[in-house]
Amino acid sequence: MRIVGKLVLPIAAVMSVFVGVSQAESVLTHHVRQATQDGTARSMGRLPASQTMNLVITLPLRNQDDLNQVLKDLYDPSSPSYRQFLTVEQFTDRFGPTQADYDAVIEFAKQNGLTVTGTSPNRVNVQVAGPVSKVEAAFHVNMGLYQHPTEPRQFYAPDREPTTSLGFALWHIAGLDNFSIPHPAGLEKRPAGVVTRSDATTGSGPSASFLGTDMRAAYYGGSLTGSGQSIGLLEYYGTDLADLQTYYTNAKQTYPTGIVTLLSTDGTSTSCTSPSCDDTEQTLDMTQALGMAPGISSLVMYVGSTDSAIFNSMATHSPLNAQLSSSWTWYPADPSTDNPYFEEFAAQGQNLFQAAGDSSKWTTSGTASEIFPADDVYVTSVGGTDLTTAKAAGAWSSETAWSDSGGGISPDKYAIPSWQTAAAAGCASCSQSYRNGPDVSANANFTFYVCADQTTCTANDYGGTSFAAPMWAGYLALVNQQSISNGNKALGFINPSLYSIGESSSYDSDFHDITSGSNGYSATTGYDLATGWGSPNGSGLLNALAPVSTTPGFNLSASPGSVTVVQGSNNTSTITVTLTGGFTGAVTLAASGLPSGVTASFGTNPVSGGTSVLTLSASSTATTGTSTITITGTSGGTTATTTINLTVSAPVAGSFTISVSPASGYLDQGQSGYATVTTTVSGGFNSAVALSATGVPSGVTSSFSPASIAAPGSGTAHFNLTVSRTAPTGTYTITITGKGGSVTKTTTMSLQVRR
DSSP, rough: OOOEETTOOOOOOOOOOOOOOOEEEEEEEOOHHHHSSSSSSOEEEEEEOOOOOEEEEEEOOOOOHHHHHHOOOOOOOOTTTOOOOOOHHHHHHSOOHHHHHHHHHHHHHHHTOOOOEEEOOTTTTEEEEEEEEHHHHHOOOOOOEEEEESSSEEEEEEESOEEEESSSSSSSTTTOSSSSSSSSSSEEOOOTSSSOSSOOOSSSSSSGOOOOOHHHHHTTTTTOOOOEEEEEEEEOOOOHHHHHHHHHHHOOOOOOOTTEEEEEESSSOBBOOOOOOOOHHHHHHHHHHHHOOOOOOOOEEEEEESSHHHHHHHHOOOOOOEEEEEEOOOOOSSSTTTHHHHHHHHTTTEEEEOOOOOSBBBBBSGGGOOOOTTTTTSSSSEEEEEEESTTTTTOOOEEOTTTTTOOOEETTTTBBBGGGGGHHOTTTTTTBBEEEESSSSEEESEEEEEETTTTTOEEEEEEEEOOHHHHHHHHHHHHHHHHHHOOOOOOOOOOHHHHHHHTTTTTHHEOOOOOSSBBSSSSSSBTTTTTOOOOOOOOHHHEEEHHOOSSSSSEEEESEEEEEETTTTTEEEEEEEEETTOOOBBBBEEOOOOOTEEEEESSSSSSSEEEEEEEEEEOOOOOEEEEEEEEEEETTTEEEEEEEEEEEEEOOOSSSEEESSSSSEEEEEEEEEEEEEEEEEEEOOOEEEEEEOOOTTTTTEEEEEEEEEEOOEEEEEEEEEOOOOOOEEEEEEEEEEEEEEEEEEEEEEEEEEEE
């Protein structure tokens, strides 16, 4: 039994499959630390055999060559596949591990005495827990204790590369060492004894410090708010939302009620209270993202103990966050560890902004080399500047490179990506062989207003690229709002577009080109290793990334873009008609490409801008399989189309049961916890089971991790609950529903909210 928050959680069972005995298989990434090999980390004995370890077993993606081509086509404007991003389900079907391999890993864990504590809908991660003795036996390692060579602490690590008895290679095993403890990548406080003064002089906060809204005024200044968009934040500790409330109260701004979701990705607590926990980073990430995009529909804080758990949750959350931000850094034994998650982000239309660090120019050794994942080719690396504005909540005035900002040539030796080669050729300090960074920048000087740790807020004490990364995530939310309102797709991974704009004739009107200051590399005209391309130049960059149509017309979009209908039933998709360039005509909708036995009807038709619900009905004899349905809108001589992937399936044989444990529990106001939902199939049932909840009381946010249990439908998921400090007390009945194929099952739990 475990206790998370106040909910008591038993270990859930999962379906078993047979795994044959085979020769030892290696793991595709490295796990052994150099310090344990060369003797710089002195051995201090063995990790106690009974100590519990929490690991994430990661499987490799399939069809890597095909995935590489898909990623190339998705970001090639001349390709028919340009920005036709995959859903989680589509990515899993094409590139995720097979169901047989995934089941084999689950059975492998069980047979080796490890408890499966979490699974994932993309079949990439299996979370397990067990004593050191079982871990050593399962992976053929000895878990040693060592004296850290540069820190006053001990760490644990394996003495050799892990192997398994599986008949195929794993990708990675997260949690086998704690040599590198994650910490904020770009968060600095003024050194003790330094006189605090306002470097901002023009901020709207106390002592003229900058608020998140000041950054919005300086870098944008328009009317877009991020409406309809969601932002995801990576955090290794939870937070106390009272600190966010204090920030808004002191700033005399409206608190964004109901926007923030605290999501535990692996059972890590989402609570963080001083003095045992510091939520400075977590709170400022929220204030900067929300300050730039105050109208987003949701902000999800992904809290976990390993990068594998957090990134995979980001890649499978429903709905997906198109904007992701990380202001943390750690130093993996193998820098390719997280590439599968980053590739999935790019394939699904998600962009991760990563703080470039605060140790000045990147180096090949020492602290300034430990900037992962800021130099990975699938992240947007964000450096720091020193910003001056015209007045409080005023426009951009001037900007220089911030002396502490990270930037340089990839310490992890990532090869230079194709979209960066032209910029590197025009940059004297850049490498022509390795990835260069940062890509872009924003204010990072000691100019911010910060509230944290349930203590007195500070003005102009904190700075760092930790502020700049979530700012950019908020800015991209504005861009994606405009792109979608124009009837286009979200941008996805933006680096190819950023570099194309930087190399164009409109560069100076799209970016603030920062040409003075240094982080060890001098800021120069154009791209440089101090500030990248610079900071966003208001609506100039926004319109370059998401051009506004001036020609009268309309666009169509469908949500969801993939629909499954069981023979004898129906399902829906919402068709949105977006008018552009002053177009005023009514649009008549029609569907084509329907398989035999399937009919389509529109709730509203014609549509003069707005939405119409499309109902797709399949007869009991409808042709099964997947088809592409084309939705055509016509108004006079103007037409537009969008497509829906329709899957018609036969009724699923058998059934499943659903249960939740504990079935009752309590949480105090301000606390978080989770219960375990378990599904068990019978009678040949074989379908993914989607989870949802109703009856969640006001002031309580909920989510499932994962949101769907993969086919054949047996597995577990965390039902995460976060109770706000203002949630009304009382006892509530929550209904949890599982839907797979034509089968729907429910279970209930009782939640008591206490003061």
